[in-house]
Amino acid sequence: MAFLEYLSDPSTQRELISQTLDHIYLTAVPVAIAVVLGLGLGILAHRSPQLRSPILSVVSTLLTIPSLALFAIMIPIIGIGAGPAIVALTLYALLPIVRNTVSGLFSVDNAVIESAKGMGMSATKRLWKIELPNAWPVMLAGIRVATLLTVGIAAIAALVGGPGLGQEIFTGIRRIPASGSLESLLGGTLFIILLAVLFDLLYLAIGRVTIPRGIRE
Amino acid sequence: MSDVTNSDTTSHLGEAAEPGETMIELQELTKRFPGQEAPAVDRLSLKIPKGEIVVFVGPSGCGKTTSLKMINRIIEPSSGHIIIDNEDVTTIDPNQLRRRIGYVIQQIGLFPHMRIGDNVATVPNLLGWDKERTRERVDELLDVVGLDPRTYRERFPRELSGGQRQRVGVARALAADPPVLLMDEPFGAIDPITRNRLQNEFLRLQGELQKTIAFVTHDIDEAIKMGDRIAILQEGAKLAQFATPEEILTNPANEFVQDFVGTGATLKRLKLTRVREVELTDDALTGREDEDRETLRRRLAESDWTAMLLLDREERPIRWLRTPDLRQQQRPLTEAGLPARAIVEPQATLSDALEEMLLGSAGVAIVTDGRGRFQGLLDVDDIILAIQTMRDTEAEFYRAAKLSDPDDEVSA
Numbered sequence: 001m002a003f004l005e006y007l008s009d010p011s012t013q014r015e016l017i018s019q020t021l022d023h024i025y026l027t028a029v030p031v032a033i034a035v036v037l038g039l040g041l042g043i044l045a046h047r048s049p050q051l052r053s054p055i056l057s058v059v060s061t062l063l064t065i066p067s068l069a070l071f072a073i074m075i076p077i078i079g080i081g082a083g084p085a086i087v088a089l090t091l092y093a094l095l096p097i098v099r100n101t102v103s104g105l106f107s108v109d110n111a112v113i114e115s116a117k118g119m120g121m122s123a124t125k126r127l128w129k130i131e132l133p134n135a136w137p138v139m140l141a142g143i144r145v146a147t148l149l150t151v152g153i154a155a156i157a158a159l160v161g162g163p164g165l166g167q168e169i170f171t172g173i174r175r176i177p178a179s180g181s182l183e184s185l186l187g188g189t190l191f192i193i194l195l196a197v198l199f200d201l202l203y204l205a206i207g208r209v210t211i212p213r214g215i216r217e
Numbered sequence: 218m219s220d221v222t223n224s225d226t227t228s229h230l231g232e233a234a235e236p237g238e239t240m241i242e243l244q245e246l247t248k249r250f251p252g253q254e255a256p257a258v259d260r261l262s263l264k265i266p267k268g269e270i271v272v273f274v275g276p277s278g279c280g281k282t283t284s285l286k287m288i289n290r291i292i293e294p295s296s297g298h299i300i301i302d303n304e305d306v307t308t309i310d311p312n313q314l315r316r317r318i319g320y321v322i323q324q325i326g327l328f329p330h331m332r333i334g335d336n337v338a339t340v341p342n343l344l345g346w347d348k349e350r351t352r353e354r355v356d357e358l359l360d361v362v363g364l365d366p367r368t369y370r371e372r373f374p375r376e377l378s379g380g381q382r383q384r385v386g387v388a389r390a391l392a393a394d395p396p397v398l399l400m401d402e403p404f405g406a407i408d409p410i411t412r413n414r415l416q417n418e419f420l421r422l423q424g425e426l427q428k429t430i431a432f433v434t435h436d437i438d439e440a441i442k443m444g445d446r447i448a449i450l451q452e453g454a455k456l457a458q459f460a461t462p463e464e465i466l467t468n469p470a471n472e473f474v475q476d477f478v479g480t481g482a483t484l485k486r487l488k489l490t491r492v493r494e495v496e497l498t499d500d501a502l503t504g505r506e507d508e509d510r511e512t513l514r515r516r517l518a519e520s521d522w523t524a525m526l527l528l529d530r531e532e533r534p535i536r537w538l539r540t541p542d543l544r545q546q547q548r549p550l551t552e553a554g555l556p557a558r559a560i561v562e563p564q565a566t567l568s569d570a571l572e573e574m575l576l577g578s579a580g581v582a583i584v585t586d587g588r589g590r591f592q593g594l595l596d597v598d599d600i601i602l603a604i605q606t607m608r609d610t611e612a613e614f615y616r617a618a619k620l621s622d623p624d625d626e627v628s629a
Contacts, residue, residue: 115326118291118399119340119389120315133330212330214373 006183022163034093042101085157100142104135240429246297272444280454319390493563497593
């Protein structure tokens with residue numbers, strides 16, 4: 001069981017844990033930026049019928065660019081390292097967030113909005129007190145998808161010198177067929193999967209806390 | 218206003234025939250939607266007297282809802298003016314305006330993420346009331362609409378039935394005690410039995426609150442039941458007739474109104490008279506559940522009644538008892554005889570009472586007050602008598618009205 005030996009080696013453990021922390025950073029930062037941008041763009045797209053289709057087409061197109069190419073494009077612009085990776089990952093994370101923000105806001109019952117309006121709530125108050133809380137479950141689902149997507153794509157950031165578990169995977173790939181190469185590849189992958197599961201559980205908890213009880217499934 | 222219009226045929230007509238102060242006035246109100254040639258509402262002018270329910274009724278697409286929604290400017294009018302309580306509100310801040318107008322819509326639109334108490338507190342919160350005052354008001358209103366605050370305050374809308382949600386909708390609209398209420402098919406999405414009950418409760422409430430209400434429905438029966446006045450609208454919100462329910466039934470202004478009102482006008486008139494307006498049999502023989510069987514039996518034997526109505530300690534009717542039921546000893550009195558069916562409240566219409574009698578296979582309806590306490594009996598003969606009187610007085614009334622004053626509102 002070469003893989004178990006690989007995992008029980010203290011230096012490997014240190015390496016994997018440090019890469020996992022980098023990977024969390026590489027996921028959390030782009031997602032956080034994408035949440036801020038994405039909610040803004042989503043609210044804008046919901047409000048303005050003129051801007052809706054341009055915004056949605058741009059963020060959809062971004063996701064169709066192969067990740068390898070997008071990372072490569074970033075090198076001449078920003079250089080190598082975590083910077084270009086964060087920019088590229090932010091762009092990828094936008095689509096699910098923007099799209100779910102828009103559809104979440106559209107899913108709020110018209111009667112609910114009309115009655116809020118009829119009681120004299122201003123547009124801003126309606127957005128914060130009525131529309132966003134009711135759209136939140138759908139929006140949160142978008143943020144969750146964006147996070148899982150980012151965890152996966154972040155591995156490729158290692159190609160542009162980015163940190164994270166991608167380094168372990170590419171170390172393995174480069175050394176094939178040398179001994180230990182398969183273990184590195186599997187080790188990196190396993191930790192990415194574990195990280196994805198952890199993020200998923202985190203979102204479950206966030207949902208529990210933040211989704212108002214009256215609309216929880 | 219001539220003397221004739223003041224003559225009191227039924228109290229319902231008497232109240233409505235003399236409009237008091239105007240609360241809402243629509244002046245040449247017009248709405249054109251972009252891309253539509255004909256205006257949805259074309260120069261509608263109408264006065265709604267203070268404390269009355271005016272029902273906008275008409276076929277779908279006649280512009281009744283658009284007209285209503287222009288009053289709180291959910292739909293902004295293209296031209297014309299809205300005057301509320303002598304103030305032109307056509308151009309004031311719509312949010313300020315709306316906080317003074319209660320708004321109830323068919324789909325209710327409770328905020329699903331908020332508890333019932335917070336839903337009701339919406340407008341008080343917008344107006345910046347302090348917590349204590351808001352809380353008291355919320356509890357008071359839930360009580361008013363018949364929902365126990367302790368049970369319902371902390372619940373969420375989805376935990377309530379359709380009828381209960383509609384009650385909350387009404388409570389929410391009344392929260393800041395607005396003088397004006399707009400109701401857009403408020404009982405439209407509710408099953409017929411609950412609807413009837415909610416209508417009656419609402420009328421009782423209105424008797425106390427005396428709000429000025431604009432009410433939209435497509436159902437002429439509902440219009441007749443709820444309205445002090447009815448505005449029958451044709452396409453483009455053209456006013457086909459604006460009059461009391463009595464006059465619309467007796468004296469439709471044109472063929473459109475006649476068609477819309479439909480057949481069965483006599484039966485519909487049963488909906489105009491309320492149980493409280495007819496004389497009840499109030500000397501009915503009653504007994505209380507805590508009385509002795511033998512006392513009850515003797516009282517029944519000495520009367521000319523064949524059955525006695527058993528009341529509980531709160532004076533609520535529970536059973537009909539005959540002599541044999543009082544003789545037997547095996548079953549407790551509360552299970553003997555027949556259950557007291559066909560119970561109506563004073564604000565129910567004669568039509569409701571008749572229906573209850575038919576449903577309960579009873580020849581008599583039991584009338585109770587708001588708390589369920591026994592008030593009297595109403596039997597089929599009383600209803601027939603009421604129909605006859607109604608017809609006679611109405612015929613006389615309109616004959617007189619036409620002779621004395623052709624320009625009077627009644628024939629306008």
